[in-house]
Amino acid sequence: MNQDFDVNSAARNWRVQTTPSASPLEVVNDLFASDVLTLEQLKARLSKSAYKSLQGTVERGAQLDAGIADTVALAMKTWAMEKGATHYTHWFQPLTGSTAEKHDSFLNPAGDGVAIMSFSGKELIQAEPDASSFPSGGLRATFEARGYTAWDPSSPAFIVRHANGATLCIPSVFASWTGEALDLKTPLLRSIEALNSAVTPALELFGASAGTRVGSSLGAEQEYFLIAEEYYYRRPDLVMTGRTLFGAKPPRGQELEDHYFGAIPDRVLSFMTDAEMQLYALGIPVKTRHNEVAPGQFEIAPIFEHSNIAADHQQLIMQVLRTTARKYGLVCLMHEKPFAGVNGSGKHCNWSMATNAGENLLEPGDTPHENMQFLFFCTAVLKAVDTHQDLLRACVASASNDHRLGANEAPPAIISIFLGSELTDIFDRIVSGQGGSGKSAGLMGLGSSVLPEIPVHAGDRNRTSPFAFTGNKFEFRAVGSSQSISFPITVLNAIVADSVSELTADLKARLDAGLSLDDAVTEVVKSTYQKYQRIVFNGDGYSDAWHQEAEKERGLLNLRTTLDAIEHLNSEKNVGLFGRLGILNERELAARQEIMYDIYFKTVNIEGETTEYMAQTQILPAALNYLVDLGKVGSSRAAQGVTTEVSAAADELFDAIQALRTQNEALGGEEVHEKAHHMRDHVLPAMNDVRAAADKLEKVVSSKLWPLPTYRQMLFVK
Ligand code: ADP
Ligand code: MG
Secondary structure: OOHHHHHHHHHHOOOOOOOOOOOHHHHHHHHOOOOEOOHHHHHOOOOHHHHHHHHHHHHHOOOOOHHHHHHHHHHHHHHHHHOOEEEEEEEEOEOOOOOEOOOEEOEEEOOOOOEEEOOOHHHHHEEOOEHHHOOOOOOOOHHHOEEEEEEOOOOOOEEEEEOOEEEEEEEEEEEEOOOOEOEOHHHHHHHHHHHHHHHHHHHHHOOOOOOOOEEEEEEEEEEEEEEEHHHHOOOHHHHHHOOOOOOOOOOOOOOOOOOOOOOOOHHHHHHHHHHHHHHHHOOOOEEEEEEOOOOOEEEEEEOOEEHHHHHHHHHHHHHHHHHHHHHOOEEEEOOOOOOOOOOOOEEEEEEEEEEOOOOEOOOOOOOHHHHHHHHHHHHHHHHHHHHOHHHHHHOOOOHHHHOOOOOOOOOOOEOOEEOOHHHHHHHHHHHHOOOOOOOOOOOEEEOOEEEOOOOOOOOOOOOOOOEEEOOOOEEEOOOEOOOOOHHHHHHHHHHHHHHHHHHHHHHHHHHHOOOOHHHHHHHHHHHHHHHHHHHEOOOOOOOHHHHHHHHHHOOOOEOOOHHHHHOOOOOHHHHHHHHHOOOOOHHHHHHHHHHHHHHHHHHHHHHHHHHHHHHHHHHHHHHHHHHHHHHHOOOOHHHHHHHHHHHHHHHHHHHHHHHHHHHHHHOOOOOHHHHHHHHHHHHHHHHHHHHHHHHHHHOOOOOOOOOOOOHHHHHHOO
């Protein structure tokens, strides 16, 4: 028997047949957040003073009082055991981009065959996993392997269930013994603080009440593919690299445009419902589900939340989708470009700023005061995005996202902002001093100019922009489907915090010089917009004309590949930015860059090796076997014609494999930067040549002999 079949049945023989269901009332009354230890839950389990102290930490960012740790730990343990948890783990986000967990049991022997369940404050606050196997980018030598996880009380603990039990997960940060961040969460939390510190002084100028705090809100739309498990395990490329390294274009792709928003197939809908039930229990407000553009592609989106919580929830969404798919004989592919020739997957990050009273600072509103404030913050975002195009590109850079960005159906690698015609018009009028649209009476005065009313839905939609204003938030669309959103949010918070600080200083200076608030804001908006206007582009981001214009006329960056982008990560400008805001020091930033180089190198290296292996041991033999078969009927004209075709393509494949092997062996140098460049400049092109020859063969070799499931099969079985 073909050994692949064994692998396949081995993978399939494990299947849980439970289909959760809950009535709408049950979801609302019992299920939602039932596996989350909310503040409300803790209130009932803690003394008044312990609760007050914890609340101060969670809601106002006050320093955690270590004195309450034991009581909180006891309450957590009791709650978790009631939920069926036997183990706990500090749940954190190392620099791999996924999450990490090391489970410890509550169980402790108490002598004479007796055991008790215990969990101390010390265990809650801190754990010390061996950090040497997590990437540190040189921040920690292996001989000083100590790394600490520390409880992050601002994100609630939760229960993760599996077929035979449950685990209490305690959201945590991860740092080296020198106090340097080794994770994605620490800088995210620092950036939220930085945003608060920058924005509240600005809000005070607009009359905000004392005690106002500001955070960022985030809603991430997750795209993914589902394919049948049967096919997945017969594709070493999918298993090893997450994407297909071979595959001829099927006769039908997405051109009929019949999949997007189409009726969701039954099997998929059952899967989605199952996943949603689990996500509800985790308190994740999943709202939207639909078919995406490519065949086999889908989307899930929750309602936005505070960005710290949203980042945790996003990781859980990916995890639940992946594990649940398996129950339905499906595999969930999160890769940015699992299939060539059809759309890739992104993760649009909808971002805004909001006060603790729930005021959205990017909501245009309809009173003069709100409008002025909105224009001020909107201008700050324009300035931030123009100044830090490099950072926005770098924070979404990965070997996998390179296949998507700049391809036909995804935002280009050039960062620009879509404002919509109406909002652009408003800025233009402020600049020209022309003022209002005269559409209606009651427009607010801003000194000499008259500010027009701002429509709530600022105009049309544009799907081609990497960064679009969509009514009351910005949508960052370049983020990749498989990546953690923590670093992109950190960058957004950081660049806007910095920009707001500068504009606030500008505004203050003008106020001190005696200008009215109206006049001062108008001047700040006007001069800033004039300076950064080039970042606004409302046209077709996919067009060649835009690429020309962006680079040549506007001088915008076009950082095509990951390596072009991450080179900028620790420029003087960026070291200054992150340092000034206390988000990442120079060493921490350099470590992140180093890890990005390393992951890029390793990812492409694995792809190169997998390509060589599959081409040599699966595809070439199929072609040669076919030639043997053809030889047996060699006299017919058809057989001779096919033989010529197949043997030409087989020779081409053979040569391409030799070339790839040479590049795979070369590595390009000792040092990770050299290796990364070698991968991009030599291995990827050599892989493409192998693929081209193999895909040619797929179209001429007998399908009975073809060793791999094809696009035609994988994308259309539902
Ligand atoms: P579309 O697919 O048209 O872009 P969706 O409605 O699918 O829009 O997704 C929009 C996302 O933006 C949702 O997650 C939504 O909760 C989120 N969102 C809405 N308002 C805000 C806001 N103020 N801040 C952050 N995210 C927001
Ligand atoms: Mg969207």
